[in-house]
Amino acid sequence: MDDKRTGTRDRLLRAGEGLFRTQGYSGTGLKELAQTARAPWGSMYHFFPRGKEQLGEEVVAYAGEIYLGAWQAAFRRGGDPGVAIERVFLAEARLLAGSDYRDGCPIASVTLDVASVSEPLRAACASGFEVWLDAIAQGLIAAGAPADDAKALAGFILSAMEGAIVLSRAAKDTAPLLQSARFVRQAIEREAAGWLPPS
Amino acid sequence: MDDKRTGTRDRLLRAGEGLFRTQGYSGTGLKELAQTARAPWGSMYHFFPRGKEQLGEEVVAYAGEIYLGAWQAAFRRGGDPGVAIERVFLAEARLLAGSDYRDGCPIASVTLDVASVSEPLRAACASGFEVWLDAIAQGLIAAGAPADDAKALAGFILSAMEGAIVLSRAAKDTAPLLQSARFVRQAIEREAAGWLPPS
Numbered sequence: 047m048d049d050k051r052t053g054t055r056d057r058l059l060r061a062g063e064g065l066f067r068t069q070g071y072s073g074t075g076l077k078e079l080a081q082t083a084r085a086p087w088g089s090m091y092h093f094f095p096r097g098k099e100q101l102g103e104e105v106v107a108y109a110g111e112i113y114l115g116a117w118q119a120a121f122r123r124g125g126d127p128g129v130a131i132e133r134v135f136l137a138e139a140r141l142l143a144g145s146d147y148r149d150g151c152p153i154a155s156v157t158l159d160v161a162s163v164s165e166p167l168r169a170a171c172a173s174g175f176e177v178w179l180d181a182i183a184q185g186l187i188a189a190g191a192p193a194d195d196a197k198a199l200a201g202f203i204l205s206a207m208e209g210a211i212v213l214s215r216a217a218k219d220t221a222p223l224l225q226s227a228r229f230v231r232q233a234i235e236r237e238a239a240g241w242l243p244p245s
Numbered sequence: 246m247d248d249k250r251t252g253t254r255d256r257l258l259r260a261g262e263g264l265f266r267t268q269g270y271s272g273t274g275l276k277e278l279a280q281t282a283r284a285p286w287g288s289m290y291h292f293f294p295r296g297k298e299q300l301g302e303e304v305v306a307y308a309g310e311i312y313l314g315a316w317q318a319a320f321r322r323g324g325d326p327g328v329a330i331e332r333v334f335l336a337e338a339r340l341l342a343g344s345d346y347r348d349g350c351p352i353a354s355v356t357l358d359v360a361s362v363s364e365p366l367r368a369a370c371a372s373g374f375e376v377w378l379d380a381i382a383q384g385l386i387a388a389g390a391p392a393d394d395a396k397a398l399a400g401f402i403l404s405a406m407e408g409a410i411v412l413s414r415a416a417k418d419t420a421p422l423l424q425s426a427r428f429v430r431q432a433i434e435r436e437a438a439g440w441l442p443p444s
Contacts, residue, residue: 070358073271148361154408155357157415159269162347171415201412201424206401209353209408213400216356216370225400229432236435 055093057083062105063112066152071102071159071167102156103170109152110174114181121185128234130185131203135227138211139220147215154208179204186234190241199237206230254292256282261304262311265351270301270358270366301355302369308351309373313380320384327433329384330402334426337410338419346414353407378403385433389440398436405429 061083065074076098080087094101116137120130141149153174161168182200187193206226213222260282264273275297279286293300315336319329340348352373360367381399386392405425412421 068361070269070271072269073358073362146361150357150360153415154411157411158349158354158357159272161414162267162345162349163272168415168417172417175412175415198424198427201409201421202405202428205408205412205421205425206405207408208411209404209406210400212353212356212407212411213374213404215360216352216367216374218367218371222400222404225397226404228397229401232435233428233432236431 054083054085054089058085058090058093058101059105059108061085062101063109063152064149066102066105066109066155067150068148070155073159076101099164099166102160102164102167106153106156106167106170106174110177114177117178117181117185121188126235127186127189127191127238128231130189131182131234132227132231135207135210135223135230138207139214139223139227142211142214142223143220147218150211150215151208154211175204189238190243191237192241195237195241199234202233203230253282253284253288257284257289257292257300258304258307260284261300262308262351263348265301265304265308265354266349267347269354275300298363298365301359301363301366305352305355305366305369305373309376313376316377316380316384320380320387325434326385326388326390326437327430329388330381330433331426331430334406334409334422334429337406338413338422338426341410341413341422342419346417349410349414350407353410374403388437389442390436391440394436394440398433401432402429 061079065079076090080090120134153171156167157171179200182203183196186196186199210222210226214220260278264278275289279289319333352370355366356370378399381402382395385395385398409421409425413419
């Protein structure tokens with residue numbers, strides 16, 4: 047694929063990611079998406095011959111990969127895993143407030159719109175979340191957590207993060223993210239007290 | 246307002262509530278909604294002259310009132326507040342699994358679709374969540390929590406619940422709700438250990 051085409055495809059994915067965050071999957075029309083991406087209309091069906099559903103699947107996978115880096119980076123800075131996770135919540139609070147509460151989670155938005163309507167899109171959302179859950183669990187395991195404990199904590203941590211984004215967007219207030227950050231950090235610290243020191 | 250008209254309006258709200266849970270606000274057309282409610286098309290603009298946005302606001306308020314009862318009932322059964330909240334998570338897990346993961350939270354769905362697009366709908370979602378946050382905080386205060394602690398815990402509890410519903414719907418698995426239930430209960434129990442016994 048030549049550079050120009052790759053560039054157009056990437057712009058479509060980025061535009062979809064941005065629009066789904068802000069206004070969901072169902073509220074985003076393909077024409078608006080092509081215009082936002084400055085992409086010719088024909089390119090939409092060139093790159094996504096199965097149409098909006100395929101675009102949605104690939105946007106969700108793209109979003110999964112982008113934010114994977116944020117979870118991994120939090121743990122790479124080392125130190126207490128509760129503090130590492132708290133940093134991600136605080137960074138998300140700054141990101142949300144800085145975007146006037148527009149930049150939510152694209153995978154959550156797609157899930158609530160179409161998880162019960164499109165099985166391929168539901169599966170794409172499950173896989174996107176799974177990428178993040180694995181990154182969180184791996185970070186906890188590296189900090190000494192047994193695998194089962196890491197998996198359960200990861201489900202709880204990502205649940206609290208996703209819900210706090212929803213409540214913060216509704217209230218236009220970072221309080222739910224900051225409140226959740228504190229209790230999630232404490233939960234991780236209490237669990238971590240029972241782990242062996244990482245080798 | 247006579248009974249027949251009240252009945253139609255109520256059916257429209259209930260149909261909206263059900264459809265927004267499953268497929269979001271943007272994915273729900275007014276014709277589909279009127280058909281689901283077995284309501285004549287003209288009744289839509291009779292009861293909601295400002296159209297879909299007004300209907301959305303009233304559906305969100307209606308949903309807020311319905312689920313208020315679930316939070317209050319959990320605390321009315323008395324006992325440990327951590328166990329009371331855990332019961333709500335476990336009941337939600339049964340409800341979700343029993344509906345093949347269709348019956349999500351209508352207020353979360355509306356928030357992610359239009360919080361950044363319609364200020365009246367965002368404010369309605371904020372108010373709906375606030376009704377639940379208040380009920381949770383009041384339950385915790387009745388169990389002995391200081392008001393500040395109750396408010397912060399309520400934000401965390403509802404965040405974890407809303408996010409766990411999103412993740413459970415994506416995965417078609419109750420694990421995120423069950424994982425969150427456990428850590429949320431433990432967080433409440435740890436806080437409650439520092440409260441004075443309720444009078």
